[in-house]
Amino acid sequence: MTVHLFGGKHFDRAAELRSNLTEIGEILSGPAARLVPMHRGRSLLQPGEPMTAALVTTDAWRDIDSTRCVLLGRHLEYYCFAVDMSHVPEEQLAEHGQLADLRLSGPMLGDDDAALLACARALLLWHREHQFCGRCGARNEAHGGGHVLRCSDPDCGRSQFPRIDPAIIVLVDDGPRCLLGRQASWPPQRYSTIAGFVEPGESLEDAVAREVGEETGVRVKDPIYHSSQPWPFPSSLMLGFHAQAADFNITLRDEELEDARWFTRRDILDGVIKLPPRVSISFRLIEEWFNRGDEGALLQRLPSAGSW
Numbered sequence: 549m550t551v552h553l554f555g556g557k558h559f560d561r562a563a564e565l566r567s568n569l570t571e572i573g574e575i576l577s578g579p580a581a582r583l584v585p586m587h588r589g590r591s592l593l594q595p596g597e598p599m600t601a602a603l604v605t606t607d608a609w610r611d612i613d614s615t616r617c618v619l620l621g622r623h624l625e626y627y628c629f630a631v632d633m634s635h636v637p638e639e640q641l642a643e644h645g646q647l648a649d650l651r652l653s654g655p656m657l658g659d660d661d662a663a664l665l666a667c668a669r670a671l672l673l674w675h676r677e678h679q680f681c682g683r684c685g686a687r688n689e690a691h692g693g694g695h696v697l698r699c700s701d702p703d704c705g706r707s708q709f710p711r712i713d714p715a716i717i718v719l720v721d722d723g724p725r726c727l728l729g730r731q732a733s734w735p736p737q738r739y740s741t742i743a744g745f746v747e748p749g750e751s752l753e754d755a756v757a758r759e760v761g762e763e764t765g766v767r768v769k770d771p772i773y774h775s776s777q778p779w780p781f782p783s784s785l786m787l788g789f790h791a792q793a794a795d796f797n798i799t800l801r802d803e804e805l806e807d808a809r810w811f812t813r814r815d816i817l818d819g820v821i822k823l824p825p826r827v828s829i830s831f832r833l834i835e836e837w838f839n840r841g842d843e844g845a846l847l848q849r850l851p852s853a854g855s856w
């Protein structure tokens with residue numbers, strides 16, 4: 549099984565506790581509770597090799613509102629709760645760690661900590677963006693250890709569950725060449741696989757064919773699922789595919805890409821383009837295709853690969 553950064557079963561989500569408010573309250577006021585804070589979208593980290601998630605004792609913020617704490621699960625010997633501390637001055641968190649953008653610092657974290665912080669970030673952003681009921685406008689209240697938001701108006705009572713936006717990401721190849729594209733805002737030479745959100749009423753395979761067609765004009769056949777990567781920026785789940793090209797003419801049909809081209813393994817060996825970061829699902833898709841070639845080179849070992 550291919551596991552990517554932010555994914556993998558790296559901590560116990562302790563879902564059996566979510567419906568037990570009394571037990572959650574007892575854990576939160578006990579010695580095994582640790583807070584996983586986020587401040588205005590940034591995660592709190594402890595510097596080191598590797599970096600780790602800063603786990604803060606509840607003594608640090610005794611007046612914290614327990615309804616704002618989202619149960620993440622068991623990590624190390626602790627019960628961890630995500631909490632949004634955006635309302636306090638940044639300096640109050642500085643003594644507990646260093647605030648950082650998880651997208652940039654994720655590769656420097658151990659797998660367990662990266663997965664824990666990704667989960668914390670996704671849930672807290674969902675809470676922040678869904679404070680009110682989408683049906684009647686009344687305030688939502690947290691239930692289920694923070695994994696359910698329910699409308700506070702008893703006549704409505706609508707429940708919402710954490711939002712996840714599925715997006716396909718696909719490496720199309722014709723055997724010796726693969727299809728990569730670039731956006732105008734990217735640094736020169738940077739190319740990546742084709743990606744886009746799944747639309748309502750579509751299967752994943754439909755989305756693969758549509759996105760590749762819209763962005764490059766190339767028709768694909770036989771999409772094959774590869775692996776997935778949680779991408780909590782803010783709420784995506786990247787679903788990776790390989791697909792074969794059914795034709796080869798590139799026509800940029802929408803505004804999404806500035807350029808799309810077919811690249812050979814030799815182009816990549818020669819460093820003609822810069823590939824996505826090594827921890828991304830995009831790199832892994834390119835890698836799997838590249839390593840199938842006759843060149844005998846392994847993409848992970850190429851110093852020029854993955855140099856964004």
Ligand SMILES: [Zn+2]
Nearest residue numbers: 681684699704
């Ligand atoms: Zn409502």
